Amino acid sequence: MTNKTTTADLAATHQVLNQPAPLQGHNLYAGDxxxxxxxxxxxxxxxxxxxxxxxxxxxxxxxxxxxxxxxxxxxxxxxxxxxxxxxxxxxxxxxxxxxxxxxxxxxxxxxxxxxxxxxxxxxxxxxxxxxxxxxxxxxxxxxxxxxxVPSINLTPALAKVWxxxxxDRGYDPSNRPHTEKSALTIGMGMTEKQGGSDVRANTTTATPTGDGAYEIVGHKWFTSAPMCDAFLMLAQTDAGLSCFLVPRWCPDGTKNPVQIQRLKDKASNVSNASSEIELRGALGWLVGEEGRGVPAIIEMVSTTRFDCMIGSAGGQRQATLQAIYHASQRCAFGKPLIDQPLMQNVLADLQLEVEGSVAMTMRMAQAMDHLDDEQQKLLMRLGTAVGKYWICKRTPHHAYEAMECLGGNGVIENFITARLYRDAPINAIWEGSGNIQALDALRAIAKTPVVLTNWFDELERSKGSDLRFDRALAQLKNQCADLDQMEYRARHLIEQLALTMQSHLLIQAGNTAVAEGFIASRLGAQGAHNTGTLPVGIDVQTIIERGNPLNL
Structure with missing residues (x-):
């Protein structure tokens, strides 16, 4: 008697093996x-x-x-x-x-x-x-x-109302006047078609109406989160470029003519709407002094740049923990990926990037907590530009390398690594791209030379701990003292300011494996550092375990 093959037998082509379950139900803080x-x-x-x-x-x-x-x-x-x-x-x-x-x-x-x-x-x-x-x-x-908040505080009358x-910790997404809501969100509109980051080329105009308000006519090429209840915007007055708070609805309940033309069709950051708008005689109130729009809105911009550091560091962390988790759960060529030397080199390198980014971001957060201290204020002035430049710029390549650790799965949209990779460039481009951050750092140094002296004073605390650090610090001081073609060399200078600060902070943190790995690969290496090229002798297992999301 012969056995018959059933439909059910034909349907069972294989078992799903060696595919890690989705990482969820873990504590993102406890494992970091x-x-x-x-x-x-x-x-x-x-x-x-x-x-x-x-x-x-x-x-x-x-x-x-x-x-x-x-x-x-x-x-x-x-x-x-x-x-x-x-x-x-x-x-x-x-x-x-x-x-x-x-x-x-x-x-x-x-x-x-x-x-x-x-x-x-x-x-x-x-x-x-x-x-x-x-x-x-x-x-x-x-x-x-x-x-x-820092910008609106420049005008006490507005601060009292808004x-x-x-x-408020509530959330009200309804499309109605701010006077009818108890919780609000605020956006920003700076960029115009003809100027981009050169906001002094803005053509939008603001005309006083005689009652303390202004009528604003013009456009904004990038206005993200257009459902915010009001926006800080720049417009030209007779006194020059000025900053205004522009509500979506007027206090009397009529629609303020802030009109969305279309939403941007973005390659990434797609959950967040970004729009093009036109202001057709929109109501606005002056923030700060007339003609001092850039100093007024820069209060907001510097804080958003700090959040770019946080967001990019968080993106690096999520990409790294996904790579480490995958490698710990998947076998290839007879053993777990995480036990294979070349993969260990890559994973440890990804984690070292996170270590440096977190150390610098949280140090700047500490400075924000102590802005009444002049040294902390100076550190923050340079640190937001340097940190925003470096951490955000490192993130796209970092996301790619983490994605590659998952192989083909890494580029599939229902794996988070694909989204992390698409979103990674945003923070590097928005709120001032790389060149803008580098030039801002040079302006800060030229205008207030003590910001650089203060930066070096901070780095001096780690002098004598590592010869490679000492050498890098001495070279950086020489490079900064050389004023020839400084703008042309700006990216390299900002990179070295970032790397020496990250190295210093990791030395001070006291974990030898992390500091040694970071300095050996970032300061000790010659030329560009490519992920997964850590020198021999680094304690990769200790570094990887620091990033293991299941290592609670």
Whole structure:
């Protein structure tokens, strides 16, 4: 008697083997040694319990899934209601609103302003770093809302009306006047077609109406998060470029003519709508002094640049933990990937990048907590430009290398590494691209030479700890003293300012394996450093374990 092959037998072609289960249900804070140590070292120890709690929240599968949904279902623009009234409505997937609600309920847009104390910026930065690993696009309006506070504070009358609602932990996405809402979000509009980063070339004009307000006519080429309740915008007056707070709706309940022309069709950052707008006689109120628009809005810009550092460091961390987790769960050529020397070289190198980024970001957060100290203020002035340049610029290649660790799966959209790679360039381009950051650093040094002296004073604390560091510091001082073609050499100078600062901070942190690995590969190497080319003798296993998301 012969055995018959059934349909069920034919359907069972194989078993799924050697494919890691999705990483979820893990605590993003508890498994991040670099972050935990940096928080404690920079004065945020009092936030340990809250960060442990939030690390668990950010690892929950439902929040991870919402991050995917917010990116899969892109925002859609609805210019008019069904009977033809202009509403300028952008519709988001519910997951986007849930992520926004979570961010605001945790105070990521406000906590250092509403509860200022030593370590407030450190703890907020750590929490934002965790949050951005879930989904980065909705972080744009959270960052802008957070960063608007220093600028709006320049005009006490506006601050009295707006700040309570800006810092409120509620979330109200409804398309209605700010006077009817208890919680608000704030955006920013600087860039125009003809000028880009050269905002002094802006052509938008603002004319006084005689009642303390202005009528604004012009356009903005990039306005992200256009459903914010108001925007800080630049426009020309008789006194020069000035800054204005422009609401989406007028206080009397009429629609302010801030009209969205279209949404940008972006390669990445797709959960966050970015728009082109025209201002057709829009109402606005002056922020700061007339003719002093750049100093007024730079208060906001410098804070958004700091958040770019946080977001990019968080992206590096999420990419690294995905690579380490995958390598620990998958075998090839007879043994786990994580036990194979060449993969260890790559994974340890990815983790070293995170170590340097976290150390620098959290040190700048500590400086923000102590801006009444002149030395900390000077460190922050140069550090935001240097850190934003270097950390954000390192992230795209870092994301690619982490993605490659997953092989073909790494480029598939339902693996988070694909999204991390697409989103990685955004922070390097927005809020001032690489050249702008390098030139800003040179301007800071030229205008206030003590910022560079103060930077070197900080680095001097690690002198004598490592000969390679000492040599790099001496070379950097010589390069900075040479004023010939400084603008042409600016990128190299900023790179060395960043690498020596990261090396110094890792030396001070006291983990020999990390400091040795970073210095040997970043300062000791000749020429460009390619991922996975760590020199022999580095304690790669210790470094990898610091980044293992399951090493609780």
């Amino acid at each position: 040694a670099a972050l935990k140590e940096a928080v404690a070292r920079n004065g945020g120890h009092w936030g340990e319990d809250d960060l442990q709690r939030y690390g668990e929240v950010c690892g929950r599968p439902e929040w991870i899934e919402r991050g995917f949904q917010a990116n899969h279902y892109k925002p859609e623009f609805e210019p008019h209601d069904r009977v033809g009234n202009r509403i300028d409505q952008v519709n988001y997937h519910p997951a986007y609103h849930q992520l926004m609600q979570l961010a605001k309920s945790e105070g990521l847009h406000s906590s250092p302003w509403t509860d200022p104390k030593p370590g407030a910026h450190v703890v907020r930065a750590a929490k934002y770093y965790l949050h951005s690993q879930v989904e980065s696009g909705h972080g744009c309006p959270i960052t802008m809302t957070f960063a608007s 700040l309570r609602k800006i810092t």
